Amino acid sequence: MIETQPLLFDLPLAPRTPWPEGFRYQPELIDAAEERDLVASFQDLPFKAYEHLGYFGNRRIAGFGWRQEESGRMVETGEPIPDLLLPLLDKVAAFTGLAQASFRHALVTEYSPGAGIGWHRDRPPAEAIAGVSLLSPCQFRLRRKAADRWDRASIIAAPRSAYLMAGPARSDWQHSIPALEALRYSVTFRTVRR
Ligand SMILES: O=C(O)CCC(=O)C(=O)O
Numbered sequence: 001m002i003e004t005q006p007l008l009f010d011l012p013l014a015p016r017t018p019w020p021e022g023f024r025y026q027p028e029l030i031d032a033a034e035e036r037d038l039v040a041s042f043q044d045l046p047f048k049a050y051e052h053l054g055y056f057g058n059r060r061i062a063g064f065g066w067r068q069e070e071s072g073r074m075v076e077t078g079e080p081i082p083d084l085l086l087p088l089l090d091k092v093a094a095f096t097g098l099a100q101a102s103f104r105h106a107l108v109t110e111y112s113p114g115a116g117i118g119w120h121r122d123r124p125p126a127e128a129i130a131g132v133s134l135l136s137p138c139q140f141r142l143r144r145k146a147a148d149r150w151d152r153a154s155i156i157a158a159p160r161s162a163y164l165m166a167g168p169a170r171s172d173w174q175h176s177i178p179a180l181e182a183l184r185y186s187v188t189f190r191t192v193r194r
């Protein structure tokens with residue numbers, strides 16, 4: 001009997017670097033014209049400096065549906081997600097496979113050059129978080145404490161791309177974005193536990 005060696009090409013592909021369970025990424029969710037129009041429409045949004053416990057985060061936010069109190073507690077405002085974000089929400093819902101109506105919190109964040117966001121987990125009532133990156137790329141980092149080390153993952157979130165954090169990627173992993181070189185906006189939509 002002749003033993004046959006499998007050809008190199010028959011071998012299974014090495015698994016890709018595993019992203020945290022519940023994390024997904026999709027490049028080019030929107031096109032360049034949609035990105036330009038969306039950013040132009042942000043002129044009309046009521047941006048405020050992000051502040052938490054007296055600490056200013058060097059970024060500006062405009063939030064809808066829910067609001068974070070000074071204590072950090074999230075409260076529902078009942079305010080609808082503005083029309084200018086609805087075409088984007090439509091695409092985000094399709095990407096996530098979640099119902100559009102289940103996204104009840106929208107946040108537009110402006111990162112000036114030098115701004116970023118430190119390690120954190122988005123707290124309940126947020127369940128699934130979908131984010132769209134606009135204008136410039138960022139390094140989107142994730143980490144999870146594992147006994148005596150951190151498990152880590154990192155992607156470059158390109159302009160016009162979307163990511164989803166659900167399940168363990170939302171509940172067990174922290175995320176952060178190091179200081180950006182150029183102006184970036186993100187639009188994050190969150191489903192909220194009832
Ligand atoms: O800008 C982003 O893509 C992420 C923002 C974020 O982590 C947050 O607002 O909780």
Ligand SMILES: [Fe+2]
Nearest residue numbers: 120121122175
């Ligand atoms: Fe976050």
